[in-house]
Amino acid sequence: MNPSMQATAPVVLLVEDSAADTYLVRQSLRKHLKDFVLRVVDDGEKAFHLIEATESDESLPCPALFLLDLNLPKRTGHEVLQRLKKSAKCSHVPVVILTSSDSPVDRAETTRLGATAYFRKPPDLEAFMRIGEVVQNILGQ
Amino acid sequence: MSASTEMAADMTCAGNDREETERQLLLLVEASGTLLASPQESDVVETVMTLAQRFVAADAYALWRQTGETTWNAIRTIGLSSTYSRSIDTTSVRSQIPRLSADPQVITDVENAPFVASRLDWYRREGIRSLVTIPLLLHGTLSGTLVFYYRQPRNFTEREIRIAGILANLAAAALGTSDLYERQKSLRNSAERSARRAAFLAEVGADLASSLDYAVTLTTIAEMTVPFFADWCGVSIIDDHGGIRRLTLRHADPAQSDSAQEVQKLLPPKSLLPVRLAKRLRCAQLVEQISEEILSAHVARPEQIELIRRLGLRSLICAPLVARGRTIGVLTFATAQSGRSYTHEDLEFARELAHRQALAVDNARLFADVAHERERSQQANRNLQAANEALQRANTDLEQFAYSASHDLQEPLRTVAVYSQLLERHLKGLLDEEAESFISYTVAAAKRMEVLVQDLLSYVKAATGVEPEAPPVNATRVLKETLVNLQAAVEQSGATVSSSDLPVVRVPAVHMRQLFQNLIGNAIKYRGAAAPRIEVSARRLGLQWEFAVADNGIGIDPKYATQVFGIFKRLHSSASYTGTGIGLAICQKIVERHGGRIWVESELGRGSIFRFTIPGQEHVS
Numbered sequence: 001m002n003p004s005m006q007a008t009a010p011v012v013l014l015v016e017d018s019a020a021d022t023y024l025v026r027q028s029l030r031k032h033l034k035d036f037v038l039r040v041v042d043d044g045e046k047a048f049h050l051i052e053a054t055e056s057d058e059s060l061p062c063p064a065l066f067l068l069d070l071n072l073p074k075r076t077g078h079e080v081l082q083r084l085k086k087s088a089k090c091s092h093v094p095v096v097i098l099t100s101s102d103s104p105v106d107r108a109e110t111t112r113l114g115a116t117a118y119f120r121k122p123p124d125l126e127a128f129m130r131i132g133e134v135v136q137n138i139l140g141q
Numbered sequence: 142m143s144a145s146t147e148m149a150a151d152m153t154c155a156g157n158d159r160e161e162t163e164r165q166l167l168l169l170v171e172a173s174g175t176l177l178a179s180p181q182e183s184d185v186v187e188t189v190m191t192l193a194q195r196f197v198a199a200d201a202y203a204l205w206r207q208t209g210e211t212t213w214n215a216i217r218t219i220g221l222s223s224t225y226s227r228s229i230d231t232t233s234v235r236s237q238i239p240r241l242s243a244d245p246q247v248i249t250d251v252e253n254a255p256f257v258a259s260r261l262d263w264y265r266r267e268g269i270r271s272l273v274t275i276p277l278l279l280h281g282t283l284s285g286t287l288v289f290y291y292r293q294p295r296n297f298t299e300r301e302i303r304i305a306g307i308l309a310n311l312a313a314a315a316l317g318t319s320d321l322y323e324r325q326k327s328l329r330n331s332a333e334r335s336a337r338r339a340a341f342l343a344e345v346g347a348d349l350a351s352s353l354d355y356a357v358t359l360t361t362i363a364e365m366t367v368p369f370f371a372d373w374c375g376v377s378i379i380d381d382h383g384g385i386r387r388l389t390l391r392h393a394d395p396a397q398s399d400s401a402q403e404v405q406k407l408l409p410p411k412s413l414l415p416v417r418l419a420k421r422l423r424c425a426q427l428v429e430q431i432s433e434e435i436l437s438a439h440v441a442r443p444e445q446i447e448l449i450r451r452l453g454l455r456s457l458i459c460a461p462l463v464a465r466g467r468t469i470g471v472l473t474f475a476t477a478q479s480g481r482s483y484t485h486e487d488l489e490f491a492r493e494l495a496h497r498q499a500l501a502v503d504n505a506r507l508f509a510d511v512a513h514e515r516e517r518s519q520q521a522n523r524n525l526q527a528a529n530e531a532l533q534r535a536n537t538d539l540e541q542f543a544y545s546a547s548h549d550l551q552e553p554l555r556t557v558a559v560y561s562q563l564l565e566r567h568l569k570g571l572l573d574e575e576a577e578s579f580i581s582y583t584v585a586a587a588k589r590m591e592v593l594v595q596d597l598l599s600y601v602k603a604a605t606g607v608e609p610e611a612p613p614v615n616a617t618r619v620l621k622e623t624l625v626n627l628q629a630a631v632e633q634s635g636a637t638v639s640s641s642d643l644p645v646v647r648v649p650a651v652h653m654r655q656l657f658q659n660l661i662g663n664a665i666k667y668r669g670a671a672a673p674r675i676e677v678s679a680r681r682l683g684l685q686w687e688f689a690v691a692d693n694g695i696g697i698d699p700k701y702a703t704q705v706f707g708i709f710k711r712l713h714s715s716a717s718y719t720g721t722g723i724g725l726a727i728c729q730k731i732v733e734r735h736g737g738r739i740w741v742e743s744e745l746g747r748g749s750i751f752r753f754t755i756p757g758q759e760h761v762s
Contacts, residue, residue: 123591125562
């Protein structure tokens with residue numbers, strides 16, 4: 001890991017258009033992570049801009065992790081994932097797919113595109129709150 | 142009565158008479174060369190008559206020949222009027238007719254000869270008073286007579302009888318030769334005709350076999366029979382509705398095309414008796430001679446009779462085209478200007494020709510039927526294929542829609558469920574018991590809705606998922622995987638699940654898994670007081686496998702045996718047994734999609750056996 005990043009808290013970028021889910025994710029991360037910064041963008045296009053901005057400015061670090069919804073306005077989660085994996089600077093960033101879709105096609109496709117994990121949003125609160133645990137495991141905190 | 146007494150008087154004929162006789166005999170012998178030189182009957186007859194006139198002075202002459210069993214005809218006469226009866230039927234008068242005798246018969250005066258009384262009127266009209274009849278004998282067989290008639294009563298000299306006798310012998314020999322010649326000629330003609338007809342039939346056969354357009358073929362063959370076999374040839378076809386349609390009408394002479402049009406107009410196939418006959422009787426008809434009697438008896442309209450007369454139709458053959466016991470048409474042949482009359486031999490030929498044509502027409506029709514049928518089935522296949530493609534597209538669309546719809550429905554439900562729980566947690570201890578139960582109902586309803594939506598999606602997938610060529614799957618292995626999924630439920634309920642050897646089947650693994658999961662899951666869920674005992678088995682039933690999942694659970698009232706497979710059908714409240722009532726509906730959809738069926742054998746309190754069939758030839762694994 002980049003030594004400069006160790007000084008600061010890891011940035012988790014959440015691409016999610018549902019405020020309700022954003023709230024749950026934040027609660028869960030708070031529960032499981034000692035230290036983190038949650039940045040949220042609410043559509044796919046903003047995620048594109050963020051990746052591009054990071055690429056064009058050397059001083060900007062890549063986020064530590066992407067939490068990516070699939071069903072997004074403007075650009076889909078698939079497109080964002082594809083764009084990120086093409087990025088010379090940020091393609092290594094782990095991506096957790098966060099979606100209510102249980103479609104085998106979505107699972108297969110995101111795995112193929114290089115997603116690290118697939119978290120299906122459950123209808124149960126306890127189950128939902130495990131998303132923090134997943135992120136914790138990946139970030140090794 | 143004999144001529145010998147009268148002849149005896151002439152025995153005293155003068156010496157110059159004898160010389161004259163010898164001279165005449167010499168001339169006769171010389172003439173015999175001429176007589177025997179020509180083998181044609183008509184030439185022989187002319188020569189005999191010429192010699193008769195030259196050597197025997199008489200007022201009239203006749204050469205009679207036997208032309209039938211009992212009929213005699215004067216085939217050539219000289220000096221008799223055109224009204225003289227030239228035909229004699231010997232049936233009733235055989236014994237009386239002297240000319241049938243083997244000896245020369247002399248009648249010196251017809252008025253005094255009782256045995257010719259039946260002919261007396263004819264003799265009187267012709268003014269005949271006496272006659273001498275010389276038999277024509279060949280090898281002892283009577284083949285005709287040569288008769289000399291006189292208008293005065295007359296005695297005949299021995300010389301006259303002898304000369305006449307020698308002439309008759311010569312004539313008999315010549316006629317015998319010409320008969321032989323004619324017979325041989327006829328045989329040769331017949332052989333030639335047979336050969337020609339055989340060649341024709343062979344040619345026709347090749348034509349018929351080479352073309353499946355029978356209308357064209359029949360027309361061509363009609364053309365070929367004219368004028369070789371007929372002056373007129375018509376071909377009529379009986380269509381499927383029993384109507385007769387004339388395919389073609391040919392005539393030897395192209396100049397007769399006007400007449401052909403008249404025939405078409407005046408004598409449609411229906412109007413001709415033989416056509417009707419042929420259709421009804423199913424065998425060929427021969428009208429050797431189209432007589433006035435036949436015309437008036439069988440042809441309805443005067444203008445039709447007039448036309449037939451004008452065309453000079455003489456003889457007619459109608460041959461039905463019969464194939465597989467059904468009359469499908471009629472060939473009509475007629476003679477006219479050629480003057481010939483049809484015989485039984487011709488009828489045979491026409492029958493043979495019709496037989497071959499009928500087979501050809503029948504073959505062509507069968508072929509057309511088969512071709513039509515093939516075209517129809519190909520079209521049906523194409524339609525089916527198009528329908529299948531459309532159905533597959535619709536299925537794919539529907540499945541995609543189901544995914545999107547279930548996803549979009551689940552999103553808000555999930556939020557309702559999760560946030561209800563969050564609310565519950567936040568307000569814990571602040572609300573009274575009743576308010577807390579409200580929240581728990583909300584949570585339960587939202588979760589239940591979520592399961593319903595998911596099950597609905599499973600149902601749609603079972604109904605529409607497209608797996609045209611599923612790879613063979615080992616049912617035993619699928620069952621093991623299923624039991625891993627059900628491990629928690631099995632352990633919790635203390636269930637034992639056993640199975641016999643299960644076959645390899647061509648059903649997608651995901652479908653087999655769902656079948657086992659739903660049926661075993663139900664068996665555990667609807668258990669009785671005792672720990673569930675579940676047995677999975679399969680047996681071969683003809684070309685399919687019958688699977689059975691038997692349990693010792695609460696059982697089902699047989700009156701609900703069908704209802705349980707209905708979508709969202711439940712026999713119990715969700716308080717006593719959870720579930721959406723879609724599991725068995727999914728099972729039914731899956732089984733039916735693979736061409737099988739599913740049913741339950743059960744009684745309340747006696748466990749249930751769910752059976753389903755899966756087509757397939759695969760063996761037990």
